[in-house]
Amino acid sequence: MSVLEMMSNKPASFTGRITLVTGGGSGIGRAVALGFAREGATVIVAGRGHGPLEETVKLIEAEGGRAEAITVDVTDTADVASLVQRIVDRHGRLDIAVNxxxxxxxxxxxxxxxxxWTRVFEVNTTGVFLAMKHQIAAMRQAGGGVIVNVSSNIGAHKRIPGLGAYAASKAAVTALSRTAALECVGDGIRVNTVSPGPHDTPMSLHxxxxxxxxxxxxxxxxxxxRVGSLDEITSAVxxxxxxxxxxxxxQDLVLDGGASA
Incomplete structure (x- = not known):
């Protein structure tokens, strides 16, 4: 049974919602993008590699969904601002963002x-900061929205030798997300985090x-x-x-099969 089925008597519907998923060219990002599209959302998938993003779009369109691919460097504030503005110009607003x-x-x-160290923090932490900075501005103008940031169980919840930089960057995402949540809830913007453990992606393979x-x-x-399935993390998001x-x-929803319990 999925998280959605456990939490609600009926599946969530995102019909008409404009949704942005960064890192949408593979793995968790692709699975989440497909999940939103199946629930009726118009999905913008963003990332550095245009080819993988287009493949995600093709998968969504093959199922009758609506999607668009936009390349972006999440460490470049001008690039992120342009991405968000392009979405607002085309669709009128941004309802949901999954970073x-x-x-x-x-x-x-x-x-x-x-x-x-610098590279990991630029992508994992600064990338989320810049994304939220511009997403929140757009959502405030529209009267609200939802942000879900993808962190990790390695960081605020669990540490592993050899993963200090990764853990620090992801712990920072959790702290940043919770602070932004307090700052934005009065504007009708909800910010939450999911922290996956090993899931069925290449990253979980040694x-x-x-x-x-x-x-x-x-x-x-x-x-x-076992590892978690992509359906399980998609349901949670x-x-x-x-x-x-x-x-x-x-909130920071940990999805790791009890590894950090």
Whole structure:
């Protein structure tokens, strides 16, 4: 049973909602974009790679949905501002934003190159800051909206040696999101976060590891005995964005099968 089914007697409907998903060219971002489109939203998928974004659009359109691909560098404030303005000019408003674009690095603190630290923070933390900065401005003009930021269970909830930069960047996303939630709720804008653990994406595979080998490892490492499915995280994001979650403000929904419990 999905989170949406558990939280509501009927599936959330986003018919007519204008929805932006960053990092929408693959993995969680693609799955979330498809989920919103299946519920009737018009979806704008954004990211650096035009080819993967167009593939997401084709998948949505093949199911009868409406989507558009726009390339963006989330670390460039002018680029992000242009993205949001383009959406507002074309559709009149921005109702929902899912800030999912992110990157990963591995290295112990004493050995991590400073350039890697900077790169991870620019994408994972500054990228979310810039996205919210411009999204909130547009949503305030429209009278409200919803933002869901994708963080990680590694950060505010769990630490792993070798992932210090990633953990710090994602913990910052959680803190930033909660602060913005308090600042914006009076304007009719809800900000929440989801923090996935290992899900069925390439990021959860160790170098050279097969899906079957990952399954064996997860049986030993994760209390739930498996990775999460993309449907499960999509359901959680859609619920947080739905009217049924109207009293959820500044929350960080951890989806990791009990790994950080």
């Amino acid at each position: 999912n674009a992110g990157t990963f690095t591995f290295g112990e603190v004493a050995d991590l190159p400073e350039s890697e 170098p050279g590891e097969s899906v079957a080998e990952r399954a064996v490892r997860m049986k030993e490492q994760n209390p739930a005995g 859609l619920w947080l964005a739905s009217d049924g979650a109207g009293f959820a403000v500044g």
